[in-house]
Amino acid sequence: MKAIVIDKFGGPEVLLQREVATPKIGPGEVLIRLLAAGVNRFDVTTRRGEIPYAAVSFPHVPGVEGAGTVAEVGSGVTAFQIGDRVVPVLTISRGVCRHNPCYCQLGWDNICRDFDKLGLTSWGTYAEYVKASEHNVVHLPRSLSFTDAATSMVATATAWELAISRAHLRQGETALVNAVGGAVGSAAVQIARLAGARVIASAGSHNKLELARQLGADEVINYKCQDLETEVLNLTDGRGVDVVIE
Numbered sequence: 307m308k309a310i311v312i313d314k315f316g317g318p319e320v321l322l323q324r325e326v327a328t329p330k331i332g333p334g335e336v337l338i339r340l341l342a343a344g345v346n347r348f349d350v351t352t353r354r355g356e357i358p359y360a361a362v363s364f365p366h367v368p369g370v371e372g373a374g375t376v377a378e379v380g381s382g383v384t385a386f387q388i389g390d391r392v393v394p395v396l397t398i399s400r401g402v403c404r405h406n407p408c409y410c411q412l413g414w415d416n417i418c419r420d421f422d423k424l425g426l427t428s429w430g431t432y433a434e435y436v437k438a439s440e441h442n443v444v445h446l447p448r449s450l451s452f453t454d455a456a457t458s459m460v461a462t463a464t465a466w467e468l469a470i471s472r473a474h475l476r477q478g479e480t481a482l483v484n485a486v487g488g489a490v491g492s493a494a495v496q497i498a499r500l501a502g503a504r505v506i507a508s509a510g511s512h513n514k515l516e517l518a519r520q521l522g523a524d525e526v527i528n529y530k531c532q533d534l535e536t537e538v539l540n541l542t543d544g545r546g547v548d549v550v551i552e
């Protein structure tokens with residue numbers, strides 16, 4: 307298969323396209339033909355070697371985000387069939403954990419201390435194919451395009467964890483979403499709005515704030531020309547916000 311490979315850490319020049327062996331799947335695994343891949347900050351820090359928590363062995367295929375269709379299923383796979391629209395999940399759960407206590411006991415596999423990560427500890431999505439355990443693959447609804455899915459999985463899950471799982475944002479509350487121009491901020495505005503919250507968004511440029519309004523922000527603050535704290539207090543009658551997401 308064709309893939310973007312790195313043989314050493316460095317700048318963008320270490321990313322090389324070449325033919326590599328297509329991953330071979332084992333029992334319980336799924337081979338995904340990728341139709342879209344995101345470019346995530348993880349990919350940049352991996353390429354630079356700024357990843358203290360994960361060992362990369364070369365040659366390595368980066369890429370933590372992608373979407374595609376199932377090309378092959380291993381023995382014992384029950385949840386997927388060839389042709390299914392799917393997304394591989396960044397965190398690769400082993401189903402067992404060597405640590406106790408650990409966050410995975412709370413259902414937070416994404417911060418398990420005993421994790422593998424797609425595109426970090428295994429080959430990622432800068433390729434025609436990627437393999438994953440069926441437990442780390444989710445079905446993609448028809449309403450979501452491959453490109454939207456590939457660029458939103460990590461950011462949307464992060465925003466959900468911040469706003470809903472951790473902050474328990476609820477209808478009637480007010481949320482301040484800082485750095486709204488980024489992927490997590492864009493997702494957080496939409497999730498907060500859908501949760502029924504009043505959303506105040508901040509960013510340093512008019513274009514980012516305009517996008518935030520289109521995504522559902524009720525109020526916007528340009529912190530380059532407005533004082534964030536003063537504006538937030540003005541917009542909330544001096545009360546402040548219930549949740550800050552940044």
Ligand SMILES: [Zn+2]
Pocket residue numbers: 403404405408409410411418419420
């Ligand atoms: Zn764990």
